[in-house]
Amino acid sequence: MTERTGGCMCGAVRFTATEVPDRIGACHCEMCRRWTGSALLGVTIPLEKVEWDGEDHIGRIQSSHWAERGFCTKCGSGLYFRVTMEGDYSGGIELPVGVFDDPNGFVLSNEIYIDHKPDSFAYAGEGRKLMTRQDCIDKFAVLADAPQNAAPTGPSEKEETR
Ligand SMILES: [Zn+2]
Ligand SMILES: [Zn+2]
Numbered sequence: 001m002t003e004r005t006g007g008c009m010c011g012a013v014r015f016t017a018t019e020v021p022d023r024i025g026a027c028h029c030e031m032c033r034r035w036t037g038s039a040l041l042g043v044t045i046p047l048e049k050v051e052w053d054g055e056d057h058i059g060r061i062q063s064s065h066w067a068e069r070g071f072c073t074k075c076g077s078g079l080y081f082r083v084t085m086e087g088d089y090s091g092g093i094e095l096p097v098g099v100f101d102d103p104n105g106f107v108l109s110n111e112i113y114i115d116h117k118p119d120s121f122a123y124a125g126e127g128r129k130l131m132t133r134q135d136c137i138d139k140f141a142v143l144a145d146a147p148q149n150a151a152p153t154g155p156s157e158k159e160e161t162r
Contacts, residue, residue: 002019002020002022003016003017003018003019003020004016004017004020004100004101004102005017005100005101006095006099006100006101007054007099007101008057008071008072008074008075008077008079008099009072009075009076009077010072010074010075010077012054012057012072012073012074012075013052013053013054013055013057013058013072013077013079014052014053014054015050015051015052015053015079015095015099016050016051016053017045017049017050017051017095018049018051019045019046019049020043020045020049021043021044021045022105022106022107023043023106023107023109023110024041024042024043024097024106024107024108024109025041025042025043025044025108025109025110025111025112026039026040026041026042026108026110026111026112026123027039027040027042027111027112027113028111028112028113028114028116028117028118029112029113029116029133029136030116031063031064032081032113033116033118035063035069035078036078036096038121039111039117040081040094040096041096041097041098041108042081042094042095042096042097043094043095043097043106044092044093044094045092045093045094045095046091046092046093047082047091047092047093050080050093050095057072057073057074058070058071058072058073058079059071059072059073062084063081065085066083066084066085067081067082067083067084067085068081068082068084069081069082070082077099078096078099079095079096079099080093080094080095080096081093081094081096082094089140108123108125108128109128109129110128110129110130110131111123111128111129111130111131112130112131112135112136113131113132113133113136114130114131114132115132115133116133
């Protein structure tokens with residue numbers, strides 16, 4: 001746990017995050033793949049532990065019925081993934097490791113949607129927790145059952161991803 005600063009490519013959006021865990025996760029879902037161009041390597045921090053500077057330049061896209069992604073409206077850098085639906089997974093914000101000024105010192109501890117990872121690359125090291133797409137759907141089904149989403153109409157496969 002430590003304080004880390006970061007920001008987007010152009011510097012319009014900056015942040016200071018406190019009590020940043022050193023454990024990070026990778027998501028190989030299709031949405032993260034397209035959003036990042038590879039996989040989302042991120043660290044999850046309570047919302048209130050992140051202080052933004054230049055918040056006017058943060059654009060937000062509701063990427064699924066339960067989460068949004070923030071980006072810099074000037075340079076396009078991806079800044080965060082956040083669960084917007086009330087419940088067990090709200091209240092946290094996932095910052096991509098690459099937006100930190102010093103992205104060193106993190107430990108990759110889990111990979112999700114591992115069965116969707118392209119065969120073109122793999123992260124080094126062993127001992128990580130791995131979850132398939134189905135594992136994730138089983139785990140996050142709690143989100144789909146939340147009262148705020150009581151009457152979803154024909155959820156598409158996209159909505160099942162992050
Ligand atoms: Zn920017
Ligand atoms: Zn994802």
